[in-house]
Amino acid sequence: MRLDDTILYAVGSLRKRKLRSWLTIIGIIIGITTIVSIVSIGDGLRKDIQDQLDQFGSNQMFVIPVNIESGGLASYVGTPTGRSSSGKLYERDAENIEGIPGVVSVSKAVYGRANVEFKGKEITATIYGMDSNIFDIWEEMYYPVKGRVYSDNEKRVVYLGNDAANLMFGKNKVDVGNKMEINNEEYRVVGIMKKIGSSMSQSDDSAIYIPFDQGVEVFGSELAKGEVSMILIQIDEGYNAEELKESVEYELMKSHKVSEDDKDFSVITAEYMNEIIGSILDIVSTFLLLIAMIASVVSAIGITNTMFMSVMEKVKEIGVLKAVGASDWDLQMIFLIESGTMGLIGGLIGILLGYGVAYVVSTFGIVTYVSLQLTVFALLFAVGVGIAAGVFPARRAAKLSPIEAFRY
Amino acid sequence: MSKKENPVIELRDVQKCFGMGDCVFTALKDADLKVFDNDFIAVVGPSGSGKSTLLNMMGLLDEPTGGEIIIDGIKTAHMNSDQRARVRRERIGFVFQTFNLIQTLSSVENVEVPMMIAGLSREKRRKKATKILEDLGLGDKLDNLPSQLSGGQRQRVAIARALANDPEVILADEPTGNLDSQTGKDVLDIFKKLHKEEGRTLVIITHDEYVARVAEKRLRIKDGVLHDGE
Numbered sequence: 262m263r264l265d266d267t268i269l270y271a272v273g274s275l276r277k278r279k280l281r282s283w284l285t286i287i288g289i290i291i292g293i294t295t296i297v298s299i300v301s302i303g304d305g306l307r308k309d310i311q312d313q314l315d316q317f318g319s320n321q322m323f324v325i326p327v328n329i330e331s332g333g334l335a336s337y338v339g340t341p342t343g344r345s346s347s348g349k350l351y352e353r354d355a356e357n358i359e360g361i362p363g364v365v366s367v368s369k370a371v372y373g374r375a376n377v378e379f380k381g382k383e384i385t386a387t388i389y390g391m392d393s394n395i396f397d398i399w400e401e402m403y404y405p406v407k408g409r410v411y412s413d414n415e416k417r418v419v420y421l422g423n424d425a426a427n428l429m430f431g432k433n434k435v436d437v438g439n440k441m442e443i444n445n446e447e448y449r450v451v452g453i454m455k456k457i458g459s460s461m462s463q464s465d466d467s468a469i470y471i472p473f474d475q476g477v478e479v480f481g482s483e484l485a486k487g488e489v490s491m492i493l494i495q496i497d498e499g500y501n502a503e504e505l506k507e508s509v510e511y512e513l514m515k516s517h518k519v520s521e522d523d524k525d526f527s528v529i530t531a532e533y534m535n536e537i538i539g540s541i542l543d544i545v546s547t548f549l550l551l552i553a554m555i556a557s558v559v560s561a562i563g564i565t566n567t568m569f570m571s572v573m574e575k576v577k578e579i580g581v582l583k584a585v586g587a588s589d590w591d592l593q594m595i596f597l598i599e600s601g602t603m604g605l606i607g608g609l610i611g612i613l614l615g616y617g618v619a620y621v622v623s624t625f626g627i628v629t630y631v632s633l634q635l636t637v638f639a640l641l642f643a644v645g646v647g648i649a650a651g652v653f654p655a656r657r658a659a660k661l662s663p664i665e666a667f668r669y
Numbered sequence: 670m671s672k673k674e675n676p677v678i679e680l681r682d683v684q685k686c687f688g689m690g691d692c693v694f695t696a697l698k699d700a701d702l703k704v705f706d707n708d709f710i711a712v713v714g715p716s717g718s719g720k721s722t723l724l725n726m727m728g729l730l731d732e733p734t735g736g737e738i739i740i741d742g743i744k745t746a747h748m749n750s751d752q753r754a755r756v757r758r759e760r761i762g763f764v765f766q767t768f769n770l771i772q773t774l775s776s777v778e779n780v781e782v783p784m785m786i787a788g789l790s791r792e793k794r795r796k797k798a799t800k801i802l803e804d805l806g807l808g809d810k811l812d813n814l815p816s817q818l819s820g821g822q823r824q825r826v827a828i829a830r831a832l833a834n835d836p837e838v839i840l841a842d843e844p845t846g847n848l849d850s851q852t853g854k855d856v857l858d859i860f861k862k863l864h865k866e867e868g869r870t871l872v873i874i875t876h877d878e879y880v881a882r883v884a885e886k887r888l889r890i891k892d893g894v895l896h897d898g899e
């Protein structure tokens with residue numbers, strides 16, 4: 262049989278059995294859409310975390326009052342206020358660090374939850390009291406779309422995350438120059454940040470920033486005298502972050518009077534962050550791979566099932582074709598093209614729908630990412646599984662004698 | 670030419686049993702048969718006597734469990750499935766009791782199938798299929814699906830398909846079995862004409878004495894045993 266005739270025959274037979282063909286294709290679409298949307302959510306999560314990591318430059322590090330290595334991270338992350346039970350950092354720690362050669366600047370932060378009221382609507386929000394030099398260090402992230410950032414000596418001023426300004430107070434949008442109350446004290450809005458937009462930084466988009474001294478005023482009752490929640494360090498380009506980290510640790514151990522083994526703080530560099538988050542990412546990746554595999558197996562079973570039904574309906578036709586002289590190769594090619602075509606159509610539509618689902622999911626604030634690899638994989642999977650699921654039963658049917666096939 | 674001397678189909682001691690592995694039931698016992706060019710043979714026997722089994726052996730549609738089937742002087746015992754398919758495609762035309770048309774294809778497309786498998790170009794096979802169908806009086810039914818045809822018309826399409834690759838022999842298994850007597854007669858007239866006017870070699874299998882009478886030579890089969898005779 263000639264190849265062009267084989268193709269025409271296969272495609273013609275799909276078109277002549279429209280209902281069955283579409284049922285089979287829908288089976289494939291469901292499978293592929295499932296794979297693409299699930300994996301896109303996982304990949305989105307990974308990419309989002311990676312993007313966050315990349316934002317953190319190699320000439321920055323920060324200190325938190327918890328020892329990550331001794332397993333304190335979970336309890337630290339678990340508390341929204343960032344109050345550590347294991348240790349504390351102080352303003353004088355920041356001053357000490359500033360004296361270390363290679364440190365360009367140090368910024369202190371206190372943060373916690375506080376009541377915020379705007380035009381009669383009262384909410385609880387995360388408030389950061391931060392030294393203004395942080396806005397220089399992460400200039401790109403903290404860039405104002407409206408107004409400006411504050412400076413350290415200003416009183417009762419607030420710089421708002423984009424969601425904090427536009428979403429958190431319902432239909433009332435906050436504008437530069439507006440007044441709002443934090444713990445019943447009136448503050449003036451000086452600027453609004455551009456939207457960061459990634460899910461991990463949601464807290465940043467909805468965060469409210471005030472000068473460090475104001476933060477101390479707001480959270481004073483919760484903090485020990487001179488206590489800070491976090492210290493951010495900007496280092497000189499010429500210095501090695503890992504070496505400087507050791508100097509910082511040495512300085513802090515000395516003033517906290519603790520040994521290497523019972524440190525009550527962690528100094529986190531980009532490299533260190535990559536290390537911890539990288540290991541988390543590995544777990545996430547393995548988990549996602551597992552989910553993708555389960556989704557693939559489930560959809561492969563679905564595809565195989567519909568394809569099998571579709572072939573079974575044609576056993577008699579296979580018998581007729583054999584009786585009038587079709588070779589096993591002819592029959593295999595016909596079914597290869599039929600099932601491959603259905604796999605291709607189902608795969609393409611499934612991928613498009615998968616993109617659609619990924620987009621819809623992303624409008625709920627979950628980052629999704631349909632990579633080229635995923636697209637290619639999904640297409641190959643659809644065609645591959647489609648062909649395998651179509652050709653194997655067809656081969657079995659073709660092994661029957663025409664007489665046996667007629668009986669179906 | 671040696672072709673004229675050899676029987677078109679020769680069966681030597683052909684046996685066919687059914688059953689998994691061992692011979693549980695012998696449907697055809699030591700059948701010897703020669704079909705020569707230009708023969709018109711009827712094989713008559715009651716239902717269950719092994720007629721279809723015999724025809725399936727002659728047409729290489731099923732494999733014997735013993736004996737030899739020789740087509741045009743070529744032994745078929747060691748042929749693989751594709752070689753057997755090729756013999757069917759090039760040398761044998763089949764007509765079945767239940768027509769066995771492909772339901773999704775029109776009359777003309779059904780007739781084209783054997784030619785398509787043989788690799789004939791689209792124009793050539795469309796032309797030839799149309800011609801055969803017209804000769805059989807179906808010129809106005811070319812584009813009908815089998816479901817849009819009467820039983821007699823379907824069987825004529827099936828006959829047209831059997832003729833498509835100019836086979837050396839046409840094997841028909843109860844070709845009138847599913848037809849009323851008038852359409853059955855029409856179909857038999859076609860066979861007679863094919864034999865008389867075109868010199869076709871035909872083997873018809875039937876349980877019906879009336880059908881058998883159109884043939885020139887009759888064989889009888891009972892309980893899987895083939896006899897000569899009227």
Ligand SMILES: Nc1ncnc2c1ncn2[C@@H]1O[C@H](COP(=O)(O)OP(=O)(O)O)[C@@H](O)[C@H]1O
Binds near residue numbers: 695696719723
């Ligand atoms: N695949 C099969 N398995 C078992 N027995 C069969 C099979 N095919 C035919 N037979 C038996 O072989 C005998 C002959 O069948 P068949 O050749 O179809 O008879 P006929 O065509 O003369 O009616 C019958 O008894 C039938 O039951």
Ligand SMILES: [Mg+2]
Binds near residue numbers: 843
């Ligand atoms: Mg029969």
